[in-house]
Amino acid sequence: MKINKKIKWIAGSILGITVLLFVVLVVHILLVTPKNYDNNSLQLSRIDFKEPIDSVKAKRINAQLRSIDGVKNTFFNIQDGTLVYSHDLNKVDAEQAFEALMQKGNYQAERFVVTDAMKNTGCPIMDRNSFSYRFSNGIHKLFN
Incomplete structure (x- = not known):
């Protein structure tokens, strides 16, 4: 029985830490993303x-x-x-x-x-098809 309680405690701790880190990530994305800026200027x-x-x-x-x-x-x-x-x-x-x-x-x-060839490749910083871009963009759209 003690082993079963230890496993539950460890699994609960891992789940709690994972949820906490996810919340911190979402808050971080919201804080560092500009709220409003004029793209044209x-x-x-x-x-x-x-x-x-x-x-x-x-x-x-x-x-x-x-x-x-x-x-x-x-x-x-x-x-x-x-x-x-x-x-x-x-x-x-x-x-x-x-x-x-x-x-x-x-x-x-x-x-x-920037040359025309470079413009056609898109943003050099982040691949728009990457998980990190889609995730952060989704979080931004969800809360704005």
Whole structure:
């Protein structure tokens, strides 16, 4: 009888932990997904640097880019030498932001421009046929 109670206790614990982790996952998806944003005015752009960038220089470049009106967020991947930023198209486009950054510093960099072939492949971050995309999209639609 003691073994039967232990098995029930272990099975109940595993089930409880699984339910708790599922609830945490759903809450996380709801919290990190933007509630409302204008798809037509917010854009992500990328700048590829052709020179080695250290962390001090990356922080300075991030600050310079964020000081441009219309640029929202920046992320510098030092290992790859890429700078990704979001900007409001009503205030500044990718070319204007790039030119303004180049005026603030003499950098060896170029804008990353998406080709038509890349556009046809869809989102490079997540495969729309993957379970994780369908699951998070379903949770988002369920609660919105």
